[in-house]
Amino acid sequence: MTTYAIASGKGGTGKTTVSVHLARLLVEQGAQVQYLDCDVEEPNGHIFLKPEIERTEEATVPVPVIDATRCIACGKCAEVCEFNAIATLKTALVFAELCHGCGGCALACPVGAIQEQPRSIGVVETGRSGAIGFVQGRLNVGEAMAGPLIRAVRRAIEPDSISLIDAPPGTACAVVATVRETDYVILVTEPTPFGLNDLQLAVELMRELGRRCGVIINRAVSDHTAVQAYCREEGIPILAEIKDSRKVAEYYSRGEMMMEPASALRTSLLPLATSILQGNPEAHCS
Amino acid sequence: MKIAISTKGGSMESELDLSFGRARTFLLFDTENRAFTAHDNTENWNAAQGAGIQAAQSVIQLGATAVITGQVGPKAFQALKTGGVRIFLAQALNNVADAIDALENGSLAEASSETKQGD
Numbered sequence: 001m002t003t004y005a006i007a008s009g010k011g012g013t014g015k016t017t018v019s020v021h022l023a024r025l026l027v028e029q030g031a032q033v034q035y036l037d038c039d040v041e042e043p044n045g046h047i048f049l050k051p052e053i054e055r056t057e058e059a060t061v062p063v064p065v066i067d068a069t070r071c072i073a074c075g076k077c078a079e080v081c082e083f084n085a086i087a088t089l090k091t092a093l094v095f096a097e098l099c100h101g102c103g104g105c106a107l108a109c110p111v112g113a114i115q116e117q118p119r120s121i122g123v124v125e126t127g128r129s130g131a132i133g134f135v136q137g138r139l140n141v142g143e144a145m146a147g148p149l150i151r152a153v154r155r156a157i158e159p160d161s162i163s164l165i166d167a168p169p170g171t172a173c174a175v176v177a178t179v180r181e182t183d184y185v186i187l188v189t190e191p192t193p194f195g196l197n198d199l200q201l202a203v204e205l206m207r208e209l210g211r212r213c214g215v216i217i218n219r220a221v222s223d224h225t226a227v228q229a230y231c232r233e234e235g236i237p238i239l240a241e242i243k244d245s246r247k248v249a250e251y252y253s254r255g256e257m258m259m260e261p262a263s264a265l266r267t268s269l270l271p272l273a274t275s276i277l278q279g280n281p282e283a284h285c286s
Numbered sequence: 287m288k289i290a291i292s293t294k295g296g297s298m299e300s301e302l303d304l305s306f307g308r309a310r311t312f313l314l315f316d317t318e319n320r321a322f323t324a325h326d327n328t329e330n331w332n333a334a335q336g337a338g339i340q341a342a343q344s345v346i347q348l349g350a351t352a353v354i355t356g357q358v359g360p361k362a363f364q365a366l367k368t369g370g371v372r373i374f375l376a377q378a379l380n381n382v383a384d385a386i387d388a389l390e391n392g393s394l395a396e397a398s399s400e401t402k403q404g405d
Contacts, residue, residue: 078343084336087343089369095361098336 001032002279003163005179005211006186009198011169013188014218014242015039017252019166020048021265024257025273026162027131034133034161038150038178039168040122043136047255049129056125059137059152060118061101061145066092070113077105077114101148122149126156133161146174154178162276171198171205179206184281185213186239191225199227203236214239214282216272237285239275242268287317289389290350290371291382296324298383302376304356307338313382314348317390338362346371354385360400373397 006019016039023035037043064077068091075088085098086105096119106114122139137153139146146168154177157163167178179185185206189199199215206213215231220241231238242248243264251258251265258265275283292309293300303309308331315322325348330337338358342365345353352372366373374394376385388394 084333084340087339087365087368089343089346089365093339093365093368095336095339098339098361 001160001162003157003182004184004186005165005167005182007167007175007179007202008169008188009171009202010195013190013195015188016045016166018188018216019164020045021269022273023132023164024259025269029277031277032161034158034163036153036163036165037136038153038165040137040139040146040149043138045166046136048257049134051127051129051134053125053127056123058120059122059124059149060120061148062116063096063099063119064094064105064114065117066094067113070111072111076108080104080108121145124152133158147177150174150177171201179211185211186216187213188216188218189227190219191217191221191227196227196230217241219244237282239272240268288350289315289352289354290345291385292355293382299381301381302379302385306355306358306362307341312345314350315386339365342366354389357401358397359402363400
C-alpha cells in the first residue's frame with residue numbers, strides 16, 4: 001500500500017520511538033501495518049514490540065571464488081571491481097569482505113575462472129507483534145555490508161500493508177538503501193545545533209533521491225527554535241512535535257511503549273497517524 | 287632487486303610516508319644500477335576502501351620485491367606476501383636515502399604480520 005521510512009540524519013533522535021508508536025496507533029485504528037527494522041547494525045524496535053519470530057533466513061552476498069588452475073592473472077576482474085576487492089598478483093586474490101556482490105568480475109573474466117559463492121552477512125527475522133507484522137535485519141558482528149541485508153529486509157514488504165521502515169542514522173549507503181522507493185520519509189530531529197545540522201544533511205539527501213519528506217521534532221522545548229525556522233524557510237511540513245519529557249525517557253529506558261490515553265507520545269503522534277490512514281501524511285499540517 | 291619506498295615526494299631526499307596504502311608516492315629504487323623512478327599513488331590515496339590492496343598490486347606490477355614503509359594493514363600484508371614481496375619497517379627515519387642505507391646495512395626490521403588494523 002504505502003511505505004514510510006522513518007529516518008533522521010543524527011542518531012538517537014527517536015526514530016524507533018516514533019516508528020513503533022505509529023505502528024501501534026495505526027493498528028488500533030484498524031489498519032494493516034508492518035514494521036520493518038532496517039537499522040541492521042543495531043535493530044532495537046524488537047525491544048518495544050516484543051515480537052514472536054516465526055522465520056529466520058540467512059542473507060548472503062555472492063562473492064567470487066577463483067579457480068587458480070584456470071586464472072591467467074590478466075587483471076580484468078580487478079580492473080572492473082569498483083570496491084578494490086580483488087588484486088591480481090600471480091593469480092587473482094579476493095578480499096571477500098570488501099565485495100558488494102555485483103558479479104562484474106565473473107562477467108569480465110575471459111577464461112571462466114570465477115565462480116560465485118554465497119557469503120553470509122546476517123539474518124532476516126520475520127514474525128508478529130500482535131496485529132503488527134514484524135521484520136528485522138541483523139547484520140553479523142564486524143560486517144560492513146549493510147546494503148544487501150537492508151534490501152533483503154525490504155523484499156519482505158507486504159503490498160497490502162502500511163509499511164513503516166525504521167532507518168539507520170546518517171546519510172550514507174545504508175540510509176540510501178533504506179529510503180529508496182519509499183512513498184514518504186519522516187525525518188525525526190531534535191532542537192539542538194547537532195539535530196539541525198544533521199536534519200539539513202538528511203533533507204538534502206532526500207531531495208537528491210526525490211523523496212517527499214516531513215519532520216517530527218522530538219524533545220521539543222519551544223515553538224521558536226532554529227529547527228522550526230529552517231523547516232518554515234524550506235517549506236518542509238512539521239508533522240508532529242513531541243515535548244521534552246522525563247517521563248517519555250523513563251518509558252524508553254524500560255523498553256516500554258507509552259500508549260495510555262492522554263500520554264505524551266499518543267497525543268503527539270495521533271494526528272499524524274490519522275493523516276497516514278487518510279493517505280496523506282501532511283493532511284493535518286496547517 | 288627493486289625496492290618500493292612509500293614517500294611524500296619523488297626524490298631521494300623526500301620524507302617517508304608512513305602509510306602504505308595511502309602513501310602519496312612510491313619511489314622505485316633499483317639496487318643494481320642505483321637508479322630510481324617515482325610513481326604517483328593518488329588514485330589509491332583517494333580510494334574509499336581497499337587502498338592497501340591496490341597499492342600492493344601496483345608495487346608488484348612495478349617489479350618490486352621489497353617494500354619500505356611505516357605500517358601495513360592485514361589486507362596489504364596478505365597481498366604483498368602473496369606477491370612474494372618482503373616488507374621492511376622504517377618508522378623513525380628521515381628520508382628515502384636513509385631508508386635505503388638502513389635496508390642495505392641490515393638495520394631495518396622485517397614485518398612478519400600486519401602492523402595496524404585495516405580501515
